[in-house]
Amino acid sequence: xxxILEPSFFSQPALAxxxxxxxxxxVRAERGKEVALPITELEVYDGFEDRASHAFRGKTPRNEVxxxxxxxxxxxxxxxxxxxxxxxxxxxxxxxxILIRGxxxxxxxxxxxxxxxxxxxxxGVRAIPANGIWFEDRGVRIxxxxxxxxxxxxxxRAGAEWAEKxxxxxxx
DNA sequence: ACGATGATGAAC
DNA sequence: TTCATCATCGTA
Numbered sequence: 001x002x003x004i005l006e007p008s009f010f011s012q013p014a015l016a017x018x019x020x021x022x023x024x025x026x027v028r029a030e031r032g033k034e035v036a037l038p039i040t041e042l043e044v045y046d047g048f049e050d051r052a053s054h055a056f057r058g059k060t061p062r063n064e065v066x067x068x069x070x071x072x073x074x075x076x077x078x079x080x081x082x083x084x085x086x087x088x089x090x091x092x093x094x095x096x097x098i099l100i101r102g103x104x105x106x107x108x109x110x111x112x113x114x115x116x117x118x119x120x121x122x123x124g125v126r127a128i129p130a131n132g133i134w135f136e137d138r139g140v141r142i143x144x145x146x147x148x149x150x151x152x153x154x155x156x157r158a159g160a161e162w163a164e165k166x167x168x169x170x171x172x
Numbered sequence: 173a174c175g176a177t178g179a180t181g182a183a184c
Numbered sequence: 185t186t187c188a189t190c191a192t193c194g195t196a
Binding site: 076 | 176177178179180182
């Protein structure tokens with residue numbers, strides 16, 4: 001079973017997408033080679049009220065893709081050396097995105113972008129096969145007991161209320 | 173525990 | 185134009 005995830009999947013409410021995206025595959029195709037990894041860890045950033053989200057400070061050249069259509073990629077550079085891969089979710093003009101933190105045996109968002117050769121060149125791009133990167137349902141089902149919800153990483157400055165929300169989803 | 177390493181956004 | 189910060193990682 002290989003079903004490509006469409007905008008109708010990503011345009012659901014952000015937390016619903018987060019829960020369902022665990023176990024889905026991220027697929028990267030370049031130069032005839034295909035890498036497909038099941039998503040094991042992610043974080044949801046949900047709306048302009050989320051103080052941990054880049055969208056909280058308003059639309060800027062870097063984050064404006066968060067306001068665009070569900071299924072687009074938001075890739076940004078941080079700490080002077082790391083690329084972070086997000087997929088835009090929710091309704092158009094509602095800024096929400098999901099940070100992919102781990103897939104397959106890769107643990108950590110920066111390592112994942114190195115493995116999949118993803119950089120700012122992919123920011124603002126639709127996640128579709130024609131662009132060499134997309135998401136698939138391959139029939140993996142993550143049961144309730146194998147899904148753990150935890151606080152997000154590295155967002156303490158957002159304040160306790162938002163830093164403590166269980167917006168990180170992990171396959172255990 | 174800390175340095176790498178540079179873009180970003182807010183303040184001046 | 186300066187400055188602190190940053191959705192991290194490798195080395196110690």
